[in-house]
Amino acid sequence: MTQTQLSRRRAMETASWTMAAVAAQMALPGFVFPGEQEDDDLVPFLNMPRSTRQMLDWETLDSWITPPDQVFSVSHYGQPKFDVNKFRLEVGGLVEKPQTFTVDQLRKLPTAERLMTLECSGNGAGKGFLGAIYNGKWSGTPLAPLLKSCGIRKEATEVVFFGVDQKVETIRKVKVPVPFGRSMSVTDALNENNLLAYERVGKPIEMRNGAPLRLIVPGWYGIANVKWLTRIELRDRRYMGRFMGRDYVTVRGERRGGKVVFVETSVAKMNLKSIIARVTRRPTKSGLIPVKAYGAVWGDGTPVKQVEVQVDGGKWRTARLDKKPRSKYCWTFFSIDLGTLKPGKHTVTSRAIDVNGRVQPSARDDEIALKKTYWEAYQQWPREIELKA
Amino acid sequence: MVRFNLPVLLILVLGQFSMGGPVRGVAHAAKPGIHVRLAVAQRAARTGTVEGRVIYKTDRKRPWRYARYYVKDRRKGFLAEAVVCLKGKSLKKLARPTRSKTTVINQKNLRFVPETIAIRAGDRVKFINSDPSTHNVSSQGTLHPFDVTMPFGGSATERFNRAGGSRRPIVLGCKFHSQMQAWIYVFDHPFFTVTAADGRYRFTGVPPGTYRIEIMHSAGGLRTSRLVVVRAGQTTTIDLTVSPDNRIKQ
Numbered sequence: 001m002t003q004t005q006l007s008r009r010r011a012m013e014t015a016s017w018t019m020a021a022v023a024a025q026m027a028l029p030g031f032v033f034p035g036e037q038e039d040d041d042l043v044p045f046l047n048m049p050r051s052t053r054q055m056l057d058w059e060t061l062d063s064w065i066t067p068p069d070q071v072f073s074v075s076h077y078g079q080p081k082f083d084v085n086k087f088r089l090e091v092g093g094l095v096e097k098p099q100t101f102t103v104d105q106l107r108k109l110p111t112a113e114r115l116m117t118l119e120c121s122g123n124g125a126g127k128g129f130l131g132a133i134y135n136g137k138w139s140g141t142p143l144a145p146l147l148k149s150c151g152i153r154k155e156a157t158e159v160v161f162f163g164v165d166q167k168v169e170t171i172r173k174v175k176v177p178v179p180f181g182r183s184m185s186v187t188d189a190l191n192e193n194n195l196l197a198y199e200r201v202g203k204p205i206e207m208r209n210g211a212p213l214r215l216i217v218p219g220w221y222g223i224a225n226v227k228w229l230t231r232i233e234l235r236d237r238r239y240m241g242r243f244m245g246r247d248y249v250t251v252r253g254e255r256r257g258g259k260v261v262f263v264e265t266s267v268a269k270m271n272l273k274s275i276i277a278r279v280t281r282r283p284t285k286s287g288l289i290p291v292k293a294y295g296a297v298w299g300d301g302t303p304v305k306q307v308e309v310q311v312d313g314g315k316w317r318t319a320r321l322d323k324k325p326r327s328k329y330c331w332t333f334f335s336i337d338l339g340t341l342k343p344g345k346h347t348v349t350s351r352a353i354d355v356n357g358r359v360q361p362s363a364r365d366d367e368i369a370l371k372k373t374y375w376e377a378y379q380q381w382p383r384e385i386e387l388k389a
Numbered sequence: 390m391v392r393f394n395l396p397v398l399l400i401l402v403l404g405q406f407s408m409g410g411p412v413r414g415v416a417h418a419a420k421p422g423i424h425v426r427l428a429v430a431q432r433a434a435r436t437g438t439v440e441g442r443v444i445y446k447t448d449r450k451r452p453w454r455y456a457r458y459y460v461k462d463r464r465k466g467f468l469a470e471a472v473v474c475l476k477g478k479s480l481k482k483l484a485r486p487t488r489s490k491t492t493v494i495n496q497k498n499l500r501f502v503p504e505t506i507a508i509r510a511g512d513r514v515k516f517i518n519s520d521p522s523t524h525n526v527s528s529q530g531t532l533h534p535f536d537v538t539m540p541f542g543g544s545a546t547e548r549f550n551r552a553g554g555s556r557r558p559i560v561l562g563c564k565f566h567s568q569m570q571a572w573i574y575v576f577d578h579p580f581f582t583v584t585a586a587d588g589r590y591r592f593t594g595v596p597p598g599t600y601r602i603e604i605m606h607s608a609g610g611l612r613t614s615r616l617v618v619v620r621a622g623q624t625t626t627i628d629l630t631v632s633p634d635n636r637i638k639q
Contacts, residue, residue, distance in 0.1 A: 042457055049499035050458050050608075052568045060454050128499035128566050 040280035040292065046345070046384040048127055055131030058277040061296070064325045064333070065201060066134035073208040074120055074132065076243065077165040077180050080228055084212055089196070093160075093233035096151025103198055103212045109141040114195050114218055115327040117298045121221035121248065121267045124377035130275075133298075135330050138216045140197035144190045147232070152186065156234040159189035160241075161215050164228035169242060182226050183239035184217070184268070193218045193329070196229065218329035219300040221270050221376075223248050253370030260370060271378035272299040272360050274307050274334070274352040279385050288340035289387045295319070297352045298331035305357075307334045310349045311341065319350070343389040349382040437619035439475070440591035441627040443468040443584050443604055445611075451633040453609060467588030468606065468631065470505045472574050474555050474581035475592060476614070477600040484510070484577035489548065491515055494571060496524045501561065501571035505607060507581045510552040514573060517544040525564040532575075533559050552577035555603045572607040595619045604629050611635045 042059060051057040056070050089106065092098040120132035147159070163180040195216040198205060205211040210227025217224045223243060238244075248267040253260040274297035282290040297307050308316035319336035326332055338348070352360040360380055361367040368379040445460050445468040447453070459469045490512045495502045497519040508514065518524045518539045526545065527536040532553045537545040552575045553559065563569040574581065580592045580600075596619070603614040613635040617627060 044457065047498050049566075049568055050504070051455065052570060055568060057454055059457065060452075062452075128568060131568075 040282060043279040043281050043291070043385045043387060045279075046386055051131060056133050057131065058275065061277045061294075061333075064135060064330075066136060068201070068206070070131070071134045071136070071206075071209065072120065072132040073206075074222065075165060075208070075227065076247075077163075077167040079208055080163070080165040082164050082228075087164075087212055087230065089213055089230060089232070091147070091150045091232045093235055094153040094156035095147075095234055096153060097149075099150050101146075106141050106196060106213070107198065109146065111139060112142050112195060114138045114193060114197075114216055114329070116216065116218040116329045117331045118222050118225060119270060119273075119298070121223055121270075121375040122377060124273070124275075124379070124381060125374035130381070132222075133331075136200050137202075138195055138197040138214075139199035139202070140195045140213075140216065142192065143194040143196055143215070144192055146196065147189065147234075152234060155236045156186055158183050158235045158237065158239055159186055160233045160235060160239045161226040161229055162231040162233065163210075163226050164230045178241065179231070180226065180228075180243065181239060181241040182224055182243055183235075183241075184224065186234070188217075191217075219269055221267055223267055248375055249373065250376050251372040253366070253372070255366060255370075262372070267375045269300040270298070271376055272302070272304070272352050272354050272358050273297070273378040274350045274360055275381050276309070276348050276350050276383045277333075279348055279383065281387060284343070284389050285340070287389065288342060289389070291338040291341050291387070292335065293319075293338055293348050293350075294333065294335045295350050296331040296333050297321070297350075299352070299354060301328045302358075303328075303355045304332060305353045305355045307350055307352050309336045309338070310351075311338055312346055316351070341387055343387050345384065345386045347382045347384055349380050351380050434622050436594045436596055437621055438591065438593045438624040439595055439600075439602065439617055439619060439627065440589070440624060441629060442588040443471045443473060443590065444588060444628055444630045445609075446630050446632040448633045453633065455608060459606070459609060461586050467584075467586065469584055469586045469588065470503070470606065470608065471584045471588070471611070471631075472505060472507050472555070472558075472572075472581065472603075472605045472607075473584060473590040473629070474507070474574075474576060474603050474605075475578070475595065475600040475617075476555065476603055477598060479596060479598050480578040480580065480600075483579065484552070487511060487579075489513055491546070493517060494526075495519050496526075496563070496569070499566050499569060501563075501569055503583070504570065505572045505574070505583055507574040507576060507583050508549060509579065509581075510550055510575055510577050511548065512575075513546050513548045515544060515546045518542060523565060524569075526561055527564060529560040529562065530557070532557050538564075549573065549575045551575065555605055558605070558607060560607075570608070574605070597621045602627065602629070604631060606631065610637050612637050 053069050055072050056066060087103060089101045115137050117133065117135045122129060123132035124130060160181055160183040166177055166179040168175050168177045197214050197216045198212055200209065205214055213229045215226040215229050244266050249264050250267055251262055251264050253262050274295055276293050276295045279291060279293050293309055297304050307319045307321060309319050310316050317336060319334040322333040360378060363379045444466045446466060447463060460466055487509055492506050492508055493515045495517050499520065516526050518541055521541050523538060523540050525538045528534055532551055533549055535547055539545055554576055559573040561571040580595060582590050584590055599616060599618050601614050602617045605612050611631045613631050617625060619625060
């Protein structure tokens with residue numbers, strides 16, 4: 001079976017999930033979680049900023065595929081200005097046949113679609129930055145066959161992806177104009193899921209999200225998905241540009257014996273993470289309030305075993321993971337009936353556990369407490385609510 | 390025709406008897422309490438009142454994602470944080486300097502609080518930062534360009550002299566926190582307000598005439614208006630309904 005056929009089957013599967021999500025949304029306008037009733041009342045989270053456009057609005061999450069008005073964008077050197085008609089993708093460096101492609105030429109290559117939850121690695125670092133995540137369907141041509149067609153030389157170990165965007169950086173007092181760049185090993189770059197994308201959810205990618213061409217790396221944080229991709233370079237040395245070697249470097253303490261040793265790692269694959277999206281209630285009965293919670297869980301593609309929810313630091317209870325829609329690199333929605341709670345303030349927290357036994361840590365666990373940088377903010381996020389009688 | 394209601398008439402009559410002649414001015418009165426009441430009564434008799442509520446009519450096919458912040462009871466639909474104002478050529482003569490007032494906008498929980506205010510030209514706004522992080526307040530557009538950054542506990546005050554009215558609010562943002570947003574509407578007359586959670590508005594002392602009453606809700610991108618006739622000594626009650634039909638392009 002060819003890569004294209006595989007992709008088509010996958011595309012059909014993903015299309016059916018997407019249609020299921022759309023159908024669910026149409027059946028229950030304004031709600032998406034199974035079990036949620038139209039007259040359930042939202043219990044707002046306390047002391048949170050108001051949601052605005054171009055960020056995910058968790059409390060009204062109503063679509064498995066994120067609507068365009070809730071899609072975030074982050075650019076490090078600003079949105080570049082360039083003539084899209086003259087745009088080219090160059091593939092060079094340690095290859096036998098360097099090549100240059102127009103977007104039209106890329107569109108004539110085998111097409112594929114990828115469903116992926118894309119999260120900024122800083123998402124969750126603070127309550128003002130919780131909505132930098134979205135789920136989308138990307139269309140383009142697979143990266144691996146294109147790289148192979150250029151003839152990867154055996155000494156190549158690293159693939160660097162450069163965007164059009166650039167800036168004069170000061171590095172050890174020397175000012176140099178440098179393009180935005182990110183890299184990965186040749187092995188990682190040849191992963192069959194990677195895509196050179198020119199469309200998102202059936203429409204050309206928006207300029208703010210990287211038009212006309214964006215690298216899509218399912219399971220990796222947003223920073224690896226290089227926008228305005230214009231050059232791919234194969235090298236035999238580690239690329240140590242700002243966004244590999246200085247920024248997007250997680251500095252974390254690790255306990256070794258009685259000592260804490262700090263280790264610096266480049267932000268790459270996504271971590272296991274879940275969050276309560278919203279809490280709803282029914283009218284008070286006999287002094288108690290029926291409460292439900294809904295949320296989402298995602299990671300680097302490692303299957304999720306379960307999500308647990310805790311109220312006020314009590315016993316962890318297993319939530320129900322939605323069976324549909326699902327896709328390997330996408331978030332899965334979950335829900336839980338929390339029974340009845342007394343009026344007053346409460347804290348509702350979720351944690352995810354994957355099939356390898358990895359547990360989403362709390363902010364007090366070493367994994368997070370000893371992390372000195374804000375990237376990879378995958379700690380549990382307690383939601384504070386107040387129930388009025 | 391001017392029509393007095395009974396309390397107004399009583400005050401007028403008592404006032405005339407107690408002072409033994411026509412009122413010349415509140416500032417020169419021997420008994421200011423009575424004179425003030427008399428002046429108010431006379432003004433009320435010469436002017437009218439407009440009041441009512443702003444109500445958001447939900448359309449389930451076109452949900453407003455952020456309605457939860459502004460419509461506390463979705464069944465009643467009372468719309469909070471809507472700017473309501475009168476608009477009319479005759480209001481231009483009221484465009485005179487008044488004593489400057491100061492309104493406070495706090496920056497708390499990564500929000501501007503309140504998010505929407507309406508002030509009169511010449512008024513001041515004091516921005517304070519209650520968050521344990523640095524904030525910035527900067528305006529878009531040319532009506533009143535400014536850009537200030539303040540640490541936790543810091544503050545800055547701006548005076549807004551140019552009235553943009555209902556069409557040109559001053560849009561505020563924070564360069565460090567893109568989700569922070571606020572709007573300042575500056576008017577050159579006194580007939581404006583911002584609704585509270587009950588959606589109510591009320592304008593008293595409105596000179597008789599025909600006006601356009603406008604509703605703007607910047608966060609919701611809502612705008613509508615209608616004509617209102619103000620008659621002396623009368624209260625006109627108008628509930629104003631807005632819906633997704635009244636959305637403007639943002």
